[in-house]
Amino acid sequence: MTETINAPLGAPNGESASSPILEVTNLKKYFPIVRGLVRRKVGDVRAVDGVSFQIQKGETLGLVGESGCGKSTTGRVILQLDRATEGSVKYEGEELVGKNAGQMRVLRPNMQMVFQDPHASLNPRMTVASIIEEPLIEHRFGNRAERLAWIEELLGLVGLSPTHANRYPHEFSGGQRQRIGIARAIALNPKFVVCDEPIAALDVSIQAQVVNLLERLQDELDLTYLFISHDLSMVRHLADRVAVMYLGRMVELAPVEALYESPQHPYTQALHSAVPVPNPIVEFGRERIILKGDIPSPSNPPSGCSFHTRCPVATPECAERVPEWREINPGHWVACHLA
């Protein structure tokens, strides 16, 4: 087991660069709405409503959208933390949907998650060492001495010191806690990590520290990220490709430069223009697209294109027909009748 400790650090990063590590096809996740004494099902919350995408080995796919758009649910369903209603998730060609807990357990070391809230995702009664050791014990990693040595190395990797190992989570600041969460996520040498809003709960000056750490670890450990975030500026900085979700569906997916320089979907354009720029001169000259109204409820999404109720350029057709997901430029996918 000890060889695996150093294996990822020198992992080759060659010909495999273009094969998909993850393939998601028509993924759906509905949560039932139940009512009354007999808990009769009266409808569905369509949290994820048919999304398809691939993630290439070694890349960072940014997944952006506003609250309730289904981006976190997508991440959880990919890792089978929530059961998919329909669709397929293939990890290195292997179908994950329908696997039972035991079958998933074998694959878990390959795919891990960094959670949003570093206060809620670390057990306050466990020391840092035992938090990071738990997955190692679970997956029978070495003996105790080997585990402790690896934990020390991990703490160093994420920018903490080995002396932190015997402290409790409450002794750390938010940024340091997120580092502990990252150390736990990479403890089993995963290839694929879902980062679910890992910086949303952190202070501005700490966010850059954690993002730089994630980028460094990606280089050193050859990781693939699904980076879920509502922070479009940070995703531009971090991602290779970006997917935009609205009400459970994907509206646009493109390489990062294309998505930010020439967004095709009206929602992406509005989202883009709504993000303030920390520069008064730029801000002064900016045209803002202000969307009308609020995000509709995913339990009763609008007909046709679900964005048509707020879309500044919607036509009558948009209310009737669901736009198809098509590739308008190589690698640039969009779901809009008008694009």
Added chain:
Amino acid sequence: MVHAVNDVSFELRAGEFLGVVGESGSGKSVTMMSLLKLIPMPPGHIDAGVADFGEHDLLSIDAATLRSVRGGQIGFIFQDPMTSLNPVLTIGKQLTEPVMLHTGADRRAAKARVIELLDLVGIPDAEQRFKNYPHELSGGMRQRVMIAMALACEPKVIIADEPTTALDVTIQAQIIDLVKDLREKLNTAVIWITHDLGVVAGLADRVIVMYGGRIVEQSPVAELYARPAHPYTQGLLNSVPRIDQKGGSLTSIPGQPPSLLAEPVGCSFAPRCAYAFDRCLTETPVLSPVDLAGEHLSACFWDTAEGKERS
């Protein structure tokens, strides 16, 4: 003891939009809340200070006068509209009461005024919404109700504490648009507390940057972003990515925000500052002008542009 705010002095001019930027624990909210004694006392207490508002010193006036100032002449918008609205009262009821209290209007006049206000902040079907409870409104709508409440008595000053932080970015854009629009109509002075350097860039006339319970920099908005003088402000601006350009790697500020438990000695940013030298550890820098007009102030011993100690 937590020293949340230390020796903070600033002024707000009539009709001015003042942005207050800082991270959590920088003292930005506590400063503004203490002005109207909105911090729980005990355990909190204000050791010293004066807050002149017109002819009053807000920190020494009696409770009744203070009540008339709160909500009457100074309005508040809080961060989370769900916890600051009463869930068991209709929004109509919550809005008419302060209007009646502060203006002496009767119920019917107050209701008319409230519907006018709801209209003003862009709530459709104001007449219908009047009867709604807070949970029946979306987050953006609730924040609009909070803004209507703050505007109810035509205050001279509105203090907004992270008013858009809990909102999605397209809803934040709606609220910012509304606030810009209202400012032109009403000419109210605004103190806008935020951690987002982007939000105040497009809104504020002047910006105050706080760190460790002190003001570290204060400047007209264009000057602050073009020539940030304090190493903390510089670090903050370098550590945020921008949506309108692809940059290289982010320059993060090393270390952690300061603990406010100890009596602050020296500059609280010194442990994280690349320019810190021995004087920073023993002496606390005071805000002093760094431009000729005296509008741009920074609390730092080091002149980063010249690369030497400030005289």
